[in-house]
Amino acid sequence: MATVPKVDVGTDYKEKYGFFVPEEYVFKAKRGLNPEIVKEISWMKQEPEWMTKMRLRSLEIFRKKPMPTWGADLSVIDFENIFYYLKASDKQSKTWEELPPDIKATYDRLGVPEAERKFLAGVSAQYESEVVYHSLQKELTAKGVIFTDTDSALRDHPELFKEYFGTVIPPADNKFAALNTAVWSGGSFIYVPKGVRVDIPLQAYFRINAENMGQFERTLIICDEGSFVHYIEGCTAPIYTTDSLHSAVVEIIVKKDARCRYTTIQNWSTNVFNLVTKRAMAYADATMEWVDGNLGSQITMKYPSVYLMEPGAKGDVLSVAFAGKGQHQDAGGKMIHVAPNTTSTITSKSISKAGGRTSYRGHIKMYPDAKNSKSFVKCDALLLDDESRSDTYPYNDVDAENVTLGHEATVSKVSDEQLFYLMSRGITRSEAETMIVNGFIEPFTKELPLEYAVELNRLIQLEMEGSVG
């Protein structure tokens, strides 16, 4: 395995995002990956035997599968030099006040309590590998909604858990899904009963804070018939000195007439490898929406997908990627049409700056049974300077009759006319560019809850600052 190159995370990171909290851990596993460590993780969590076995089997699959040869260069990842499990405090806190002070300090910078006060139903804040803070409004509990961390769900709802876990993304799906299944820890578990609509978004904040520490969280969302839920996953991360791996798996089941929206704003620090598998199964007349923003990380490879399993199912991906210096955002979406009369759209907006590289990679597949289905893909890319790069790799396979599939993409720079117009009104070039970029991703921003939209605009502003000489 190659040696890890020194990564420049930028000297202004501390000022821009704020914080670095010294490590303080109750338990720290050894580095490396072998059956003993996997067994130890499972033992620490007091898991049932089937889960231990599944973890071990997944580890074998991980060992056998080759590294993907496409997309970003992953050869620098040293799997033996990673912590696969950390636990920040012994037991879960029930209220905000009970949280350890240093963890609270971190969240204060992120404004979690603020967000919670305003409109959030529950906060399941993930600090390191395990969820330490969790609250859920009483009314949701009364409706029968389960919103908990995935470890607790395995303990408290074993049957529901076993029925769905690993059914959408089996361990053998890809190398990193196998890795996640072997060493997963934390993540969110949501069950929404039949006909229940959760009106306020559920949210979990993610953090990685230990050097060389992997995050392998596992999220499982089940929307029963006719239900609705909006889940928000947002991440920021403080400074690191060496590469860090984040490899999550998100499985979603959207049953008949249900709707699920999953919003992500990913802003890992720019030395994180973010290799995530996200997939949803949508059944009859169900709707699955992925709203996926990628700003941070050194390398992201993530293609949220929807399997349209029954007639009338609908899938949506709205994706925004921002790649600055040294970053490669390889993002996109997949729509797999299995049943007739299914529809899907993918909208991708990407911005490359200061030598950054964005790639859209997508797959539309219409199986022979997917008659009368429709799919439309639109990709727009903005290149802010001549050092940056943008790629588009859309794979479209149509094996069904009477289907309509369209794909469009454009690549351009910030238009001189727009710049001139704004600057002639006394706006500085840098501000004008920021406004144009914010306008470019507006279809994405307007789908976010207000607070996130504001945060995103602020992040773009920070990214854009000093980008123009």
Add this chain to the structure above:
Amino acid sequence: MGFTLQGVEEIASLHGEPDWLLERRRNAFDVFERLPMPSRIDEEWRRTDVSGLDMAKFSEFEHRNGAGPAEALEGVAGTVTMRGSEIEAVRLDPELAGAGVVLEPISVAAKTHPELLETLLFTQVRAERDRFAALHAAFFADGTFLYVPDGVVIDKPIVGQVFSAEGGTAVLPHTLIVAGRGSRFNYLDEYLSPADEAAGYKSGSAELFLGEAASVGYVALQKWGRNAWHLADQRARLDKDASLRLFNVTLGARFSKTRVEASLQGQGAEAELKAIYFASGEQFFDFHTLQDHQVGNTRSDLLFKGALQDVARTVYAGLIRIEKGAARSDAYQANRNLVLSDHAKATSIPMLEIDNNDVRCTHGATVGPVDPQHLFYLRSRGIPETTAKRMIVQGFFGDVLERIPFEHARRLIETELEARLG
């Protein structure tokens, strides 16, 4: 014979080829021996299955057969006709010959114009590309060499026609075109055989070199028999201000894979790459295209239009690449597929790799059935369904068809559409 080193030497001595060409064939043969058959692990071949192709079965060359297409070529400035693997006749308007235009079999030109061929032959279509390209470079039968000197304008088209009728053989023609500065002309390669010809291995590759401000129209019309395996490479190099219009019409073969590449190496160069394909029965067509903008102020415009019938399958995969310094480039790429049956399968992969921000790049792909409203409109005017469908397909192809600079080729396509759509 057989695809052996001895076979390589036999062809070379049959043509009396100079040493440099024999050496080139030998090197290509080494590559052929070294490279494995592509498999589905290779991205380019994931949807393109060559496991059923046993090349050794077709290692005999087809000798000159008496037959030929019934229709005579009229209104042309020159012709090179090949029957099987051998040159039948070469004709060129004497006036053009007087102006310095060279139209010769490659086997002859290798001796008469070594300075051009030695530097250019197989520098664009390279043996190292894959096993099939290597096979072609090692064993290519013969083919057309066309040189048009600086400033020469040819009004009527020049036609290379390869006719094969035997099956069970390899037919591997090659075309090399060199366009001098400011020259203008149109050239058509026709690959023909009877529809029911037995399976055989065919290539039909072309290399084009466009000098400064040259303007060239190139058409490749592939209508091999419906059992053939066809694997071809076309690649053009464009110097400053050169302008290329390259058309592919693909109708024949059971399996057809064509790579179409334009390398824009001089400022102001522009390439128009267009294609019409119609896959029916069990036909499988694969196109891989490349618009390579190596310098700035270059333009490319690609439009590949296909119709699919029965259980046919098509794969289109194209890439626009804008290199780092290629500012003010303008590239367009579109693939449109009209699916006429329930069981046809179309794959479309239009890709972009953009390394410069001062560019305009747009691409699109569509796959869809005949618009029921169009069909309804025509039916409501008393037009029978099959005729209405044919009219819609003709209309679909129309914008590419009308740009093909050769009446003869357009007529051939029209006849084919009628035969397939009734």
